[in-house]
Amino acid sequence: MSLELIAQNKSFAGWHKQYRHVSRTLGCDMRFAIFLPPQANDGPVPVVYWLSGLTCSDENFMQKAGAHQLAAELGLAIVAPDTSPRGSDGLDNAGNPIADDDSYDLGQGAGFYVDATQPPWNDHYHMYSYVVSELPQLIASHFPVSDKKALMGHSMGGHGAITIGLKNAQHYTSVSAFSPISNPMNCPWGEKAFSHYLGNNRDDWKAYDSCELMSAIEDASGYPPLWVDQGLADNFLTEQLKPEALQRAAEKVNYPLTLQQHDGYDHSYYFIASFIAQQLRFHAQYLR
Amino acid sequence: MSLELIAQNKSFAGWHKQYRHVSRTLGCDMRFAIFLPPQANDGPVPVVYWLSGLTCSDENFMQKAGAHQLAAELGLAIVAPDTSPRGSDGLDNAGNPIADDDSYDLGQGAGFYVDATQPPWNDHYHMYSYVVSELPQLIASHFPVSDKKALMGHSMGGHGAITIGLKNAQHYTSVSAFSPISNPMNCPWGEKAFSHYLGNNRDDWKAYDSCELMSAIEDASGYPPLWVDQGLADNFLTEQLKPEALQRAAEKVNYPLTLQQHDGYDHSYYFIASFIAQQLRFHAQYLR
Numbered sequence: 322m323s324l325e326l327i328a329q330n331k332s333f334a335g336w337h338k339q340y341r342h343v344s345r346t347l348g349c350d351m352r353f354a355i356f357l358p359p360q361a362n363d364g365p366v367p368v369v370y371w372l373s374g375l376t377c378s379d380e381n382f383m384q385k386a387g388a389h390q391l392a393a394e395l396g397l398a399i400v401a402p403d404t405s406p407r408g409s410d411g412l413d414n415a416g417n418p419i420a421d422d423d424s425y426d427l428g429q430g431a432g433f434y435v436d437a438t439q440p441p442w443n444d445h446y447h448m449y450s451y452v453v454s455e456l457p458q459l460i461a462s463h464f465p466v467s468d469k470k471a472l473m474g475h476s477m478g479g480h481g482a483i484t485i486g487l488k489n490a491q492h493y494t495s496v497s498a499f500s501p502i503s504n505p506m507n508c509p510w511g512e513k514a515f516s517h518y519l520g521n522n523r524d525d526w527k528a529y530d531s532c533e534l535m536s537a538i539e540d541a542s543g544y545p546p547l548w549v550d551q552g553l554a555d556n557f558l559t560e561q562l563k564p565e566a567l568q569r570a571a572e573k574v575n576y577p578l579t580l581q582q583h584d585g586y587d588h589s590y591y592f593i594a595s596f597i598a599q600q601l602r603f604h605a606q607y608l609r
Numbered sequence: 610m611s612l613e614l615i616a617q618n619k620s621f622a623g624w625h626k627q628y629r630h631v632s633r634t635l636g637c638d639m640r641f642a643i644f645l646p647p648q649a650n651d652g653p654v655p656v657v658y659w660l661s662g663l664t665c666s667d668e669n670f671m672q673k674a675g676a677h678q679l680a681a682e683l684g685l686a687i688v689a690p691d692t693s694p695r696g697s698d699g700l701d702n703a704g705n706p707i708a709d710d711d712s713y714d715l716g717q718g719a720g721f722y723v724d725a726t727q728p729p730w731n732d733h734y735h736m737y738s739y740v741v742s743e744l745p746q747l748i749a750s751h752f753p754v755s756d757k758k759a760l761m762g763h764s765m766g767g768h769g770a771i772t773i774g775l776k777n778a779q780h781y782t783s784v785s786a787f788s789p790i791s792n793p794m795n796c797p798w799g800e801k802a803f804s805h806y807l808g809n810n811r812d813d814w815k816a817y818d819s820c821e822l823m824s825a826i827e828d829a830s831g832y833p834p835l836w837v838d839q840g841l842a843d844n845f846l847t848e849q850l851k852p853e854a855l856q857r858a859a860e861k862v863n864y865p866l867t868l869q870q871h872d873g874y875d876h877s878y879y880f881i882a883s884f885i886a887q888q889l890r891f892h893a894q895y896l897r
Binding site for chain 2 (some may be wrong): 329387585
């Protein structure tokens with residue numbers, strides 16, 4: 322597993338770096354970004370994985386979230402993968418095109434952190450396995466990181482962070498999300514993506530629905546604590562995000578969920594930047 | 610002078626807003642962004658004007674600099690204009706095209722904060738007068754701002770901030786820059802822009818060259834203090850930026866210049882974000 326450095330920028334005495342690598346899981350070239358705090362010069366540091374939302378790449382969070390300052394202070398690495406397979410110029414390593422769609426909420430930039438089972442998506446769209454297995458192995462083998470990991474994400478990536486955290490509870494100390502798609506089985510974004518990636522049997526969708534996964538928990542005591550920030554002026558709140566469904570599921574099984582709702586804030590990175598420090602401090606207490 | 614609100618986002622308990630307006634100075638529609646700190650709800654706040662670099666619009670600084678957190682804490686508004694006339698779809702309000710060039714360092718996105726004297730640029734390229742006069746009048750008439758103003762900028766915008774500050778010393782409490790084009794008369798970016806905008810008589814260029822303007826000062830005591838941050842891994846340092854020329858000019862006339870050089874940092878917004886807090890604190894002490 323070799324890495325090709327694409328770019329690097331010193332940032333808050335640490336380093337932001339972008340890499341390209343051949344992903345066996347996705348069958349194509351992939352890019353990711355990593356922030357390494359200055360403490361990484363002296364020994365292993367814990368890692369927070371950030372999963373981005375629809376249309377994003379490895380760049381949005383690193384450029385817009387304003388997370389480097391506190392990550393450098395707390396000694397946290399942050400890894401941001403892309404949001405779908407993309408390959409090089411849309412081709413995989415055999416020269417075959419990676420499936421895509423003209424709409425912003427399906428195909429490239431919209432992998433939804435699932436392992437697709439339906440053609441044409443099942444050739445490359447295995448973002449769940451990429452984020453759960455290949456990417457952390459790659460990071461552990463190339464960077465000075467400890468085995469402590471946390472998960473964060475925004476919108477589609479908030480859905481990714483919560484579902485991956487619930488399905489791999491022992492791997493993550495803590496999980497957080499901004500404006501997550503909390504109940505994708507019951508919203509237009511999720512129904513569209515799941516029907517294409519997973520087929521029309523809605524029972525198959527439950528394996529990737531935060532509310533379904535949480536409701537099925539018998540004893541929440543072994544699960545990572547969950548923190549969610551939600552803006553109340555978010556245009557997608559009622560139709561797509563549905564934090565109240567997640568809250569009901571959490572109450573039902575006594576899941577350790579902190580849901581913070583913020584008057585006037587929208588779905589943008591300005592909202593994320595405003596509260597990223599709180600989420601990083603939340604993770605830091607468990608990652609130490 | 611009316612404003613059209615294009616977008617707004619709550620950010621750190623303040624507001625980021627984008628507006629469109631008809632500029633008389635430039636003869637076309639223009640956009641700018643403003644950050645209003647929460648203190649603006651209670652009364653007038655001072656304003657820091659940010660001038661961006663080549664290729665940028667009103668958006669880059671607001672999205673990438675991570676400045677809102679401290680501006681909200683210090684009670685500073687920040688205004689970021691575009692970097693050239695652009696109009697609407699490249700047309701002015703009479704439907705005539707705004708001059709442009711295929712290269713990134715001339716024409717739209719590259720106004721260089723001068724009043725052009727040469728055709729075709731002299732029809733709309735009056736960014737100097739726009740930033741010095743029309744924009745502050747517009748801001749003062751529409752927002753709760755005090756008459757205290759400071760200037761910051763990056764690269765081409767650093768050149769803009771320093772030259773505008775030196776030519777209008779009484780208007781600004783303080784000036785700062787990241788990686789400014791310090792001596793545009795003697796670098797490729799500046800020579801190209803000035804020859805097109807101002808003509809081939811190099812004597813005419815001196816009115817927009819920080820080193821020339823500073824060297825001509827007889828008594829620096831009435832001038833705004835100047836702070837400059839420069840990354841030492843900046844690809845443009847030697848050929849385009851030349852901070853040592855500015856430092857020599859400042860020493861010659863005892864100009865109050867603080868030049869901070871930073872090992873390993875480049876020309877990107879990661880560098881700006883890393884040191885924006887220092888520059889905002891520098892301005893805050895004079896703006897209070």
